[in-house]
Amino acid sequence: MENKRMIFSEELALVRHDILVMASLVEEGLGKALAAFQTNDKELAKTVKKADANVNAMQLKIEDEVVVLIATQQPVARDLREIFTILKITSNLERAGDHAVHLAKTAIKLSGKISFRAMERLERMVKTSQEMIRGAVSAYQKQDAETARQAAALDDDIDGEHKKISEEILKLMKKRPELLKKALRFLHTSGDIERVGDHITNICEAIIYMIESRHEELNE
Secondary structure, three states, rough: OHHHHHHHOOOHHHHHHHHHHHHHHHHHHHHHHHHHHHHHHHHHHHHHHHHHHHHHHHHHHHHHHHHHHHHOOOHHHHHHHHHHHHHHHHHHHHHHHHHHHHHHHHHHHHOOOOOEEEEHHHHHHHHHHHHHHHHHHHHHHHHHHHHHHHHHHOOHHHHHHHHHHHHHHHHHHHHHHHHHHHHHHHHHHHHHHHHHHHHHHHHHHHHHHHHHHHOOOOOO
8 A cells, every 4th residue: 555655646746747847838828928919029929829739738648647646546535636636727727828829819910019008017917927827836836825825816916907907998099099909909918817817816726725625715
């Protein structure tokens, strides 16, 4: 039995490493998508779209590893909570990666660089979402519920910036109706990044459940 637990721990360590890789890919994708959006770099945006296939592949790889764990290692209750959390992490990271792709696609569609003052707010939203990803993964790796709560709390900053962007864009559209199409795309992009924060919050909630065996809703 002891040998079986050792094998389980070793295989779980590999899964945890793959989660770190997947999270790094999503974080990198967000950064590149933002850069493409800021500079209207269509080639860079295309690399983000292509790299998303790697995120999807990591999700499938991790899911396969989890299936093998369940089938061969007879996980106990605590193990099953972690397995549930792993699936929540990969699912929400994949969705966060999709939003990075949406940001990149918008960069391809827009003509010319964007000069909205709200761009600085969008940049802060992306950087905060990257910080949330790092915090959530750290919380999982360390099995630390408080770190998960701290990471989730950053979503309030993202929501606040999104609200201010919405207000600024609406005012801009009234003053500069010729910018309507571009402004609406910018607003939609802000909404995409706002949802990244929601997905990472979901991850943090799952981590807390894994550690404390209770459901806790964050950032209501």
